[in-house]
Amino acid sequence: YAWVTLTTNDTYSLGALVLAHSLKRAGTAYQLVVLITPGVSESMRQRLKEVYNIVQEVNVMDSQDAANLALLARPELGVTFTKLHCWRLVQFEKCVFLDSDALVLKNCDELFEREELSAAPDVSWPDCFNSGVFVYKPSLDTFDKITKFAIERGSFDGGDQGLLNQYFADWAYVDINKHLPFVYNVTAYASYCYLPAFKHFKDKIKILHFAGKMKPWLMHYNAQNKTPSVPTQYTHATDLIQLWWNIFFENVHQRLNSSMRYCSATLTQWKNNYDLRKQRQQIQQQQHQLKSCTNLKATNLNLKYNQNYSLITGYNERLGDDDDDDGRLGWCFISTTFG
């Protein structure tokens, strides 16, 4: 049995590091696996190896030839295929996939008693499951079938969630045991939150999932009093965001070093820009500057960590880019500083 996550760049790797520590903190008995893509730097890979049992690079192009040919015509499926690689971990009998923006609050080892494909309902269209947490059985045959299905049918939302819901199409109606209780994948996405229910069930939450654009690592953190500045829309989850940062500060922060890739010159001027929406136009203009920054990769992500404990994370993406698969439109840019 193994917990499996995926990270495509150094910023999401921060999430993956906290996720791994949260699993250990909850006393899991099982192994931890992280799939990475070439966008993860060498020094970050070292950090991941310190806490994950297996750090395995996957590449969208190492699937079989037939798939590759079709992929050439449908490059938008590349990121989707990356997540499918989790089915190739056939050294494990069963796995639970967790998005790297999840935080495990309590021991969830009982999830491995569930069958493929078990997942919790998605907020907003609850006859679809959310693909941020799911129980599955690794199998090369299943990998091939889903890959072929993806090429033939595509994904209704352009991401892995649409694809997996189309492939496991009977999830909503056939077997209640494949409906994970929502407490295994509670979306912290503020505008989707049913506050009275969140308060009523809060003590039962086992896994919190920072779906949507706002991530804990994008919030400002005050290293003096060790508290994050939680956006007003997320105040219902303040203590859980505090937990994310406690884990980050105690277990991850001191392991990071100055060899991380950075591109501070362009980003520092944005340092105090927290007003996301009003600055959208400005960000669009500045994107061109960013793209000319030689250290910045196509992922549009950047991490600076220097000697006087200053971490600056730049992050921006548009509809359909990167990990977000749900078609919600939004922009984020927040810088985080230590010290």
Next chain:
Amino acid sequence: YAWVTLTTNDTYSLGALVLAHSLKRAGTAYQLVVLITPGVSESMRQRLKEVYNIVQEVNVMDSQDAANLALLARPELGVTFTKLHCWRLVQFEKCVFLDSDALVLKNCDELFEREELSAAPDVSWPDCFNSGVFVYKPSLDTFDKITKFAIERGSFDGGDQGLLNQYFADWAYVDINKHLPFVYNVTAYASYCYLPAFKHFKDKIKILHFAGKMKPWLMHYNAQNKTPSVPTQYTHATDLIQLWWNIFFENVHQRLNSSMRYCSATLTQWKNNYDLRKQRQQIQQQQHQLKSCTNLKATNLNLKYNQNYSLITGYNERLGDDDDDDGRLGWCFISTTFG
């Protein structure tokens, strides 16, 4: 078998009238029942009787004595109790309750094959069912039990949805057949909408539910070209909102008459006020004027219908008021005119 809805005032009764016509349009074989409270005017009751088989007044205070005593100490449960009266329709073997802000798009008579309590998951906390559409078995015994449960335990959200989810607490985990497919209760509430899923499943939607503050009857309607002005956040559902208005215009509109209660003097000045959020403060100030208007009841609702085809609907409420049971904060004020 019967379809059952509830309306507490003349404005929601417009929804109930359209709902009834939508059920007939979909060719239902079963009877229509509307529960009303004293807030519904006499002329509106006549309109309801033209399309509903049974128009039955219910009163929060006509429950048994023990409940009444407790209610005196917990007046906030009054509205919740009103909906529970649907269990007293024991002349029917089985019923489906529909909120009056629902719109039936296709024949749903197969719902009566389901058992109590069958309902669709709520967006935003999908281990709760949404109490806007549910299959139930009328029973005085069940009515008594839920009433007693409510008095002892309250409702986690202060409304019927929290109460019913606490009473039917095993809904999420026991029987998949009690999970109605989401297409039987699709929330049109814009900020909760997962657009790719809405588009993918749109043709399968059977019941659209205008949960939240924005209702079709609060949108401006142009009687010349027979189209409603759909707020930008609801454009994905434009054709369905158009359907609501088509039914309203063809089946309901000409039956309304000038004897409807109105209070135009105060409201007319707001006629062109469509910017909801910016006007919130202004509305709060003007509430005091509204409350001094002799024709306006405690429901804060008002309907004007005069000889030159001008319908002005004023509507405003705050967190926890009236039919909204989900704790989402919001204000609405839109006037509707027929030219």
